[in-house]
Amino acid sequence: MVGLTRGPVTLLAAAVAGLLIWIAAQLNNAHEAGYWGIVGLMAGAGLVMAVSQILGGWTKWGWPRLSASVLLIGFGPVAIATLWVILAGEPHAGWFHNHVMAWTRDIHISGLVTDLLKYIPVLAFGTGLVFGFSFDTTGPRVRQVVERDRTVDRRRDVAPPADRSAADEPLTADRTGSTAATREREPVTSDGRTVEGTQTTRDGSPVTSDGRTVEDTETRARPRP
Numbered sequence: 001m002v003g004l005t006r007g008p009v010t011l012l013a014a015a016v017a018g019l020l021i022w023i024a025a026q027l028n029n030a031h032e033a034g035y036w037g038i039v040g041l042m043a044g045a046g047l048v049m050a051v052s053q054i055l056g057g058w059t060k061w062g063w064p065r066l067s068a069s070v071l072l073i074g075f076g077p078v079a080i081a082t083l084w085v086i087l088a089g090e091p092h093a094g095w096f097h098n099h100v101m102a103w104t105r106d107i108h109i110s111g112l113v114t115d116l117l118k119y120i121p122v123l124a125f126g127t128g129l130v131f132g133f134s135f136d137t138t139g140p141r142v143r144q145v146v147e148r149d150r151t152v153d154r155r156r157d158v159a160p161p162a163d164r165s166a167a168d169e170p171l172t173a174d175r176t177g178s179t180a181a182t183r184e185r186e187p188v189t190s191d192g193r194t195v196e197g198t199q200t201t202r203d204g205s206p207v208t209s210d211g212r213t214v215e216d217t218e219t220r221a222r223p224r225p
Helices: 002-025 032-055 067-087 095-106 112-132 146-155 169-184
Strands: 064-066 135-137 185-188 218-222
Touching: 002 067, 032 112, 067 095, 067 112, 095 112, 112 146
Parallel strands: none
Antiparallel strands: 064 135, 185 218
């Protein structure tokens, strides 16, 4: 999808840049207005080509923004070097032209600057291109509501800790009930006396602690403490 968008946008930008170059070719660089008109049009053609790639979506879409670091580190030195040559190539000697030429002789780069004078339109185009590279896009905005919804879903997926006290309540109630029932019922002799401790003979007959056989045993309810 990005390729399909980027292709037509690049073609359109190339057409616009070509139109600007053609207009620059119609100007006369023998005077100041024509000279700076050519420089401006060539720089604009380079800027159009760079911006077309941002509009084409190759840098994550989103709103364009100017990168300060790229502007200072990348574009700054290029702009200074290009402007130096452009001022040195002015058709008429002006204040800026005279000072640049004097500084050129002082640092002994007259030969380099003289060789680059014939390529001033190319330098202007490249400067506009580098300036366009200083722009980037912020990328698509992601709504924070989506992140909050995902957080809620993750919390729902986590099972709550089991309440062991609630799970053990039926078992505890059964044990308590059986113990209470055992304590409520205890054996007694036929005359109503409680059998504190009982033993059994070989045939399984219960006897009291003093050795007397319990002929008839029955149970009675023992009051709860």
